[in-house]
Amino acid sequence: MEYFWETHGWEKEDPHLKKISSMPFQRPVPFIPKEAGLYIIRGPRQIGKSSWLKAVLSHYAGKEKCFYLSCENISDSRELAEILKSVRDRKIVLLDEVSFVSNWDRAVKHEIDSGHTHILMVTGSHAYDLRRGADRMPGRFDGGGEFHLLPMEFEEFENARRQAGWAFEERVDELRAYFRVGGFPSAVAEAGPSARKPSRAMATYLRWLLGDAAKLGRQESYLKELLAQLALCLQTPLSLQTLAKKTRIGSHNTVQEYVALLESCFALRQLHAVDLDTGAFRFRKDRKFYFTDPLLYRVSLEISGQSEPEEYDAAMAELAAHEALARRFPRMGYWSGRAGEIDFVAPKRWAIEAKWSPAATNLSKAYLNLVIPEKIVWTQRNFLAEWPRST
DSSP: OOOGGGSTTGGGTOHHHHHHHHSSSOOOOSOOOOSSEEEEEEOOTTSSHHHHHHHHHHHHBTTBOEEEEEOTTOOBHHHHHHHHHHTTTOSEEEEESGGGSBTHHHHHHHHHHHTOOSEEEEEESOHHHHHHHHHTSTTOOTTOEEEEOOOOOHHHHHHHHHHTTOOOSSHHHHHHHHHHHOSOHHHHHHHTTTTOOOHHHHHHHHHHHHHHHHHTTOOHHHHHHHHHHHHHTTTSOBOHHHHHHHSTTOOHHHHHHHHHHHHHTTSEEEEOEEOTTTOOEETTSOBEEEESSHHHHHHHHHHHTOOOOTTHHHHHHHHHHHHHHHHHOSSOEEEEETTEEEEEEETTTEEEEEOOSSSOOSOOHHHHHOOOSEEEEEOTTTTTTSOOSOO
C-alpha cells in the first residue's frame, strides 16, 4: 500500500490541498484533533471534509505514524476491517467518506475496542448512516465526538469575501449577495466580487444530490419533482399528503422517504408546529420545509422551470434565518392560528419574526399578543445580528 503522505512535499501535489490554496479566500480548518478518540465528521459533499482530513494528515505526517484512506471503493465492513487491522501500528487513522461502506461501524467499533488507534477520524456525507453508526458505539468517543462541517453562514461568508477583497460597503448588499450565492465555498469563489450566479456550482450540487439518491436506490425523477415543489412552496406549511399529490410520487410514505434522504444529505430541514403552552411539537399539523442553503433553493427552483419570485430576498431571508436558528436552537418550531403566524418560536423562551424590510411591518396579532421573555424582529437593520439570550 502506497503511503503518499510519507513523500516530502506531497501537499503541493495533493488535489484537495491544491484546491484550497488556489481559492481567493481560505476557510479555516475547524480544528486539529489532539486527544485520543473517535471523531465523526458529517457534512454535505463538496464542503471540504476531505480537505479537513488532508490538513490533519499534513499536521501529523512526519511527527506520528499516519494512515489515510478514501473509502468510496471499499465494498463492505469486512474489507474495511482487514485494512484497519493491517495498519494497527498507525497512531493517526483517517477514513474519508466512510458512510458508503455498509456496516462500517462494525469495523470501526472493533478497531477502537482493540485499543491500537490513538486518533480515529471518519467523514461521511450521509447523516443517517453516520448517526446510526455512532449510536452503536456509546462510550467510545473519549476525547472525540461528532462534528458538522456545513456551508458558511452569513458572517463567515462576509469574512471570506472581505478576505478576497470583494466585500460591498453596505451590510445589506452583502446579505443580498449571500441570498444569491449561499455558503458553499466553491460557489462563493465562482460568484466572485459581484456575486454573480454560480452556475457550475449549481450543476455540481445537483449532480451530488441525484448521485447520492441513485446510490441509495431512489428515483431521480421523483427527487427532482420533490425538489421543485419544495422550492415553489417555500415558506408555506405543507403536509406530506399535499406533497404527494403535487408530484407523481403518490404515497405520502414515499414522500417521507425522499424527505429523509434530503435531510440525510444536509440539503433540507423540517420545521414543525409547536404548542406554545407545552413546547411539544404538533406532528399532525402541516410542517415547513427549508433548504439548508440559498444555493440549493436556486438549484431546485431551476428544476421547476419557474423564475425567481418577486419577493426572492424576503424568501431567502426567512430561509437563512431558519438555518441560522436551527444550528443554534434544536428545540424550536413555528406557530399558526386564527391570529396569524409566528415564524420561529421556542415556547416560553423567545420568538423571532424575519421581515426583510427597513423596519418592522405587517407583524401578526399572534406575534404582537404573544407573552414571552424575548421577542425579536429581524429587519434589514439587525438581520442575523441580534440573537436570543436564552438557550
